[in-house]
Amino acid sequence: MSFETISVVGLGYIGLPTAAMFASRKKKVIGVDVNQLAVDTINRGEIHIVEPDLDMLVSAAVQQGYLKAVTTPEAADAFLIAVPTPFLPIENEGDIPKPDLSYIKAASQAIAPALKKGDLVILESTSPVGATEQMAEWLSEARSDLSFPQTHGESADVNIAHCPERVLPGHVVTELVQNDRVIGGMSKRCSERSVELYKTFVMGECFVTNSRTAEMAKLTENSSRDVQIAFANELSLVCDELDIDVWELISLANRHPRVNILEPGPGVGGHCIAVDPWFIVSKTPSLAKLIHTARTVNDRKPEWVVEKVRLAISNYLIANPSKTAREVTIGCYGLTFKPNIDDLRESPALEIVKSIAEMHPGTVIAIEPNVDSLSIDNVKLSSLDESLMTTDIHVLLVDHKQFKKIKIHDEFIVDVKGIWQ
Template structure:
């Protein structure tokens, strides 16, 4: 059965590029989002996020009539769910964060009324193990007139799979096409139909497994990265204590043919590496000891950077006895969770800037080339040129390409990425 109309629920950093990619292959695509601003922006042929080449894809797809955005789902042949999976509120300090599946539940109940026999539903949202089965149960409860794979297997009216995205922000358009996809169907037919759908534009291999393994594959990929980053971050703290340049040290250690240590930073951000390991820990808290420790190391790194800033304020005052803390301007270079994007989700740089703003008596300015406005505390968004002349203390948090082009000549620098040292 061919897929003539495809619905993508959730038009964010993954959903919108996916919708545009299907539309670029001359498929009719209905994008669904609860954000009216996003819907209106897309229907003008514009985008509400920063992602190279995406603006051209969306503009062409809208102009040619292959892509439209709506608030409420409409009938389609396939539905891709790409909504957020945040954490539930932490009740007590030290509690393990638990995933919040309310967005998936809401999306399931929204598409359920327009489902028909033969439709395919794919959960793309990064999810804890068992989430796809839970989505299938929500759909089944909402549509008792249809059959689903958890009860009817290969003969089900509705096919359901999990297929996590695995793309790099800033390279999403290219990687959606070129990367392999892990597809976990709730039955063999679910998987086969999902492969048929993705092969509309995916040039990489579509590897079939079951839904639970597909869910765990994405969590494993990002947890592995988190553990590796935690080693580098912990090493940077140790080297600071021992007065060793950690970047030189890692460069030397990486000369070993079987060693590849990653680079340290101010923490870990984004809605993948900083989040996904907790999905594993929350399911198996007594078993995921290394993964849990890595999360604690990386989550504590922003506070360590903040403490370094406070120490530098004290050092500045000791060398400038005619000034008070109110006279010191601190510049934070970069707020996004990684270089050259506008995504502030789970950003350690933003968290550090907020901590500085809340505790520093003087002005706090930020340089973030990828956003136009900022409404965070008393932080002032300024240009790079302005920061270089105004700031007394310079705190490098994100290694944006603009920052790599300069060599800062200042006495008070904290470089969490090692580009100015």
């Protein structure tokens, strides 16, 4: 069965590019989002996020009539759910974060009235193991007149699968097409139909497994990265204590043919690596000890950076006894969770800047070339040129390409990416 109409629920950093990609292949796509501003923006042929080449895809798809955005789901042949999976509020310090599946539940309940026999529902949201089966239960509860694979297997009226996104912000348009996909159907039929759908535009290979393994595959990929980053971040703490240049050390160690140590930074951010390991830990807290430790190391790195800034302020005042702390300007370079994008989600740099603004009585400016506005108390968004003229203490948090083009030789620098020191 071919898929002529495809609904994508959640038009964010993954959902909108996916919707645009299907539309570029002349499929009728109905994008769904609760954000009216996002819906209106897309229907004008514009985009509300920053992603290279996406604006052209969306503009063409809307103009040609293949893509429209709505706030209420409509009938389709396939539904892709790409909504957030944040954490529930933590009640006590030290508690393990637990995933909040309310967005998936709301999306399931929203599409349920539009479902019909023969439809396919795919969960793309990064999810804890078992979330796809839970989604199937929510759909079954809402539509008792239809059968689902958890009870009817291959003969189910509605097919359900999990297919996690595996793309890098800033390269989403390319990687959606070229990357391999892991597809976990709740039955063989569910997987086969999912492969058929994705092959509309995916040039990479589609690897079929079950839904739980597909969920775990995405969590494993990002947890592996988190552990590797934690090693680099912990190494940076050790080297600082021992007065060793960590970047030189890593460069030398990586000369070994079987060693590939990553670079340290201010912590770990984004909607995946900083989040996904907790989904494993929350399910198996007594077993996922290394993953838990890595998360703790990376979560604590921002505190260490703030302490380095506090020390820099103290040293600056010692070197400039005529000044008070209120007269010291701190420039913070970079707010996003990784270089050369506008994504602030779970960004350790953003949290560091907030902490600096809370503890420093003087001026704090932020230099972030990828965002146009900023809402942090006591922090002013500034240009690079202005910062170079007014800043007393330079804090490099994100190695944007603009920052790599300059060298700052001032004495008071806190550089957590190693590009100025």
